Amino acid sequence: MNWQAVVSIYRFEMARFFRTLAQSFISPVLSTSLYFVVFGTAIGSRIAEVEGVSYGAFIVPGLIMLSVMTQALSNASFGIYFPKFIGTIFELLSAPVNFLEIVLGYVGAAATKALFIGVVILATSALFVDLSIAHPLAMILFLVLTCISFSLFGFIIGIWAKNFEQLQLIPLLVVTPLVFLGGAFYSIAMLPPVWQIITKFNPVVYLISGFRWSFFGVADVPIVTSLLAIGGFTALCLGAIWWIFKTGWRIRQ
Amino acid sequence: MAMVNIRDLRKVYEGGFEALKGVSLDIEEGEILALLGPNGAGKTTLISTICGITLPSSGRIEVGGHDVVDDYRQARNLIGLVPQEINLEPFEKVLNTVRFSRGLFGKPRDDAFVEQVLRKLSLWEKRDSRVMELSGGMKRRVLIAKALSHEPRVLFLDEPTAGVDVELRRDMWETVEELKRDGVTIILTTHYIEEAEEIADRIGVINGGEILLVEEKEALMARMGQKELHVELTDALDSVPESLSSYDLKLSEDGQTLIYTFDAKADRTGIGRLMAAMPEAGLKVCDVNTTQSSLEDIFVGLVHGQDKTEEEQVA
Numbered sequence: 126m127n128w129q130a131v132v133s134i135y136r137f138e139m140a141r142f143f144r145t146l147a148q149s150f151i152s153p154v155l156s157t158s159l160y161f162v163v164f165g166t167a168i169g170s171r172i173a174e175v176e177g178v179s180y181g182a183f184i185v186p187g188l189i190m191l192s193v194m195t196q197a198l199s200n201a202s203f204g205i206y207f208p209k210f211i212g213t214i215f216e217l218l219s220a221p222v223n224f225l226e227i228v229l230g231y232v233g234a235a236a237t238k239a240l241f242i243g244v245v246i247l248a249t250s251a252l253f254v255d256l257s258i259a260h261p262l263a264m265i266l267f268l269v270l271t272c273i274s275f276s277l278f279g280f281i282i283g284i285w286a287k288n289f290e291q292l293q294l295i296p297l298l299v300v301t302p303l304v305f306l307g308g309a310f311y312s313i314a315m316l317p318p319v320w321q322i323i324t325k326f327n328p329v330v331y332l333i334s335g336f337r338w339s340f341f342g343v344a345d346v347p348i349v350t351s352l353l354a355i356g357g358f359t360a361l362c363l364g365a366i367w368w369i370f371k372t373g374w375r376i377r378q
Numbered sequence: 379m380a381m382v383n384i385r386d387l388r389k390v391y392e393g394g395f396e397a398l399k400g401v402s403l404d405i406e407e408g409e410i411l412a413l414l415g416p417n418g419a420g421k422t423t424l425i426s427t428i429c430g431i432t433l434p435s436s437g438r439i440e441v442g443g444h445d446v447v448d449d450y451r452q453a454r455n456l457i458g459l460v461p462q463e464i465n466l467e468p469f470e471k472v473l474n475t476v477r478f479s480r481g482l483f484g485k486p487r488d489d490a491f492v493e494q495v496l497r498k499l500s501l502w503e504k505r506d507s508r509v510m511e512l513s514g515g516m517k518r519r520v521l522i523a524k525a526l527s528h529e530p531r532v533l534f535l536d537e538p539t540a541g542v543d544v545e546l547r548r549d550m551w552e553t554v555e556e557l558k559r560d561g562v563t564i565i566l567t568t569h570y571i572e573e574a575e576e577i578a579d580r581i582g583v584i585n586g587g588e589i590l591l592v593e594e595k596e597a598l599m600a601r602m603g604q605k606e607l608h609v610e611l612t613d614a615l616d617s618v619p620e621s622l623s624s625y626d627l628k629l630s631e632d633g634q635t636l637i638y639t640f641d642a643k644a645d646r647t648g649i650g651r652l653m654a655a656m657p658e659a660g661l662k663v664c665d666v667n668t669t670q671s672s673l674e675d676i677f678v679g680l681v682h683g684q685d686k687t688e689e690e691q692v693a
Contacts, residue, residue: 127451133481137467140474212465216524219429220482221454378391378432 130222134230135237138204142238153192153242154249160188161253164310175312176343181254186337187309188250193243193268194275194304194329198296201235201279206286209376218377224370228280235276236269243268256340263348264339270355271332277362284375303329313345328354379443380404381532381563382428387437389423389587397423399587400437405532405565410558411592412574413567414677415584421567422462424584425534429459441532455483458530462537462567464517468510472501475509476523483528495526498553515546522550526557533557535566539573551577571674585681599670600642606669607638607649612662619659625652636661642670 142149161181169180176183205227208214217227250256258264279296286292307329313321324330325346335351338344344351369376382405389398397420405411415421426432428439430450438445444452467475476492496502499519504512509520518538525533535554539547554564554577568574574581575595582592591598614633625648628637640647656663 127484129484129486130482133478136481137470137474137478140470144469208467211467212461212463213467215431215459215461215465216479216482218431219454219457219459221451221484222482223451373433377430 127222127226130220131226131229131233134217134227135234138231138234139237141204142200142234142241149238149242150245153196153245156192157188157246157249158253160184161250165253175315176341178341178343179254182256182341183312183337184310185247185250185254185256186340187307187333189243189246189268190271190307190329190333190336191304191309192246193239193271194300194332195296196242197235197239197272197275198279198282198300200238201232201276202283202286202292202296203279204231204235205280205283206292209283210289214376224366228277228366232273232276232280235279236272239272239276240269243272258340259342260339264336267332267336267339267351267355270359271336274355274359274362277359277366281362281365281369284369287375303327304333307333308345309333328358331355332358381407381442382565383438383440383443384424384428385438387424387427387439388435389420389427389432390435397587398427401584401587401589403582403589403592405563407563408558408561409579410554410564410566410577411580411582412578413565413582413584414569414571414574415567416569416681419584420587421584422536423587425459425536425565425567429457429534430454455528456531458525458528458533460518460521460525460533460535460538462540464514464521466509466517466520469508471506471508472496472512472520472523473505475520476527479524480527485528491529492527495523498556499523499526500549514541515543518542518546519549522553526553530562532563532565535564537567537569539568539570571677583677583680590680598676604639604675605642607640607652608665608667608669609636609638609656609663610634610665611636612664615661619661621659622652622655625655 164184165181169184172180174180174183208217247256282292282295286294306324307327308324313324313330313334316324331346331351331354334345335348335355338348338351368374382403384401384403387398387401388396390396401420401424413421413424423432427434428441428446430446430453433447440446441453442456444450444456446453470478473492473496476496477487480492481487493502496505499522501516501519501523504516509517512520522535522538538550542550554566557564566573566578578595580592581595581598583590611634615629615636616633618627618629618636622636625638628639629635630637638649638652640649653663653666
């Protein structure tokens with residue numbers, strides 16, 4: 126293993142993040158505050174409790190997941206797409222590094238950024254609502270796995286994308302709707318029966334449900350299913366990346 | 379054992395374009411090889427395939443005895459590449475982007491060495507500037523600094539002087555000379571013939587994905603170079619005297635100089651006979667000099683010769 130290279134890529138990517146630290150920090154704080162004003166105060170005041178949890182607190186895990194997933198995706202996809210776009214990828218391809226080291230560097234940095242934003246949102250939320258975390262270890266596990274798996278997914282999108290439109294396509298058309306419909310702002314039990322069944326096909330439901338369980342001990346789906354879902358998704362992304370590595374798809378002619 | 383050893387290298391791109399048609403080439407340790415060829419000849423593809431940016435379709439490449447596909451780590455550890463295009467992360471600082479290259483190649487951080495490289499390329503003052511704030515020439519210096527930052531033993535310079543000013547050109551050749559003294563093998567591609575003539579030990583000519591020849595620069599020029607004998611006359615002539623017609627002489631426009639083309643390597647150059655025949659034809663000689671044809675003439679001759687052969691084959 127060329128650990129020096131992994132660290133170099135990681136630091137180079139993190140430098141991009143620190144250059145825009147104010148932006149990286151302020152934007153999630155602001156959007157989280159807005160969500161609390163709109164959903165927590167304006168709408169939430171008319172919703173008493175969901176599954177024994179105040180509505181303001183109920184949406185916190187969903188809010189964190191929403192930001193973490195989209196941030197991990199966009200950071201990781203942009204991180205590897207940008208060198209392709211400006212041509213600096215030549216250096217990665219001609220360096221004594223293997224694909225695993227490249228993935229570790231880029232995905233590690235993207236996941237770190239997403240984790241940072243997740244923690245910032247959690248801290249911001251604590252200013253608005255009383256929060257208690259029932260299963261802190263499970264909470265950290267879900268959060269970290271989500272950061273990693275969505276960064277892996279973003280990396281794949283970044284490798285696949287041939288232009289900026291494609292880079293935005295999957296996050297906008299697939300992931301954002303799935304996350305919004307994944308129970309970030311409501312409990313599945315609040316939906317009509319037909320939609321409850323349809324929702325079960327949305328993988329994000331399992332992630333948000335599991336994460337919420339780690340906070341409040343209540344979940345839409347069994348916690349084991351959630352763990353299998355996040356584990357399965359991570360494995361799927363790793364498999365895809367392994368295949369890209371084997372074939373050199375869209376990287377090396 | 380050659381530093382770079384290429385055997386029957388073919389590269390066919392996805393669209394079916396055959397960029398390299400069975401290239402074999404040995405590059406010796408410590409030499410400067412200039413690869414000369416017109417645009418689209420396959421120079422960049424050859425370099426990209428050695429460096430791992432593209433994969434060979436068939437054939438084998440070894441660098442320092444390491445196969446570039448199977449032992450890519452050992453092979454690439456030895457290689458530095460300065461690409462033709464200015465590909466740099468625009469928002470990063472010069473120093474960081476050079477440090478990054480060193481780390482990427484697995485070398486431990488060495489600020490003193492990086493400083494030395496930056497100073498040599500007159501970049502030290504600009505170390506905290508963002509790449510996007512630099513001029514084109516400075517950006518090219520950064521690319522060179524990145525390639526040198528990991529102490530390569532084989533350095534590829536792909537069209538290093540395209541759009542470069544005189545000062546940078548001079549600095550660059552100085553750097554190249556210095557590297558050569560340290561025993562670094564240098565391969566540069568160019569379509570400027572003067573460049574090859576200036577610094578290369580050996581010259582390879584590539585066209586249409588094939589190496590047409592590789593030779594010592596002097597040998598190449600001596601073997602292929604025709605020489606011209608310029609004979610300056612005291613009195614101007616209107617035409618070449620009848621008695622000298624067998625020498626195929628050309629007369630300069632002012633009628634003052636007779637030009638005789640000969641092969642310096644031939645057993646008989648014919649110079650002696652010509653010089654003897656001149657007074658007999660009533661000519662008074664006041665000065666004589668010879669000139670050697672440049673690489674450019676050789677190169678044009680080779681590439682045209684190949685194009686003609688191909689046309690004939692097609693016809």
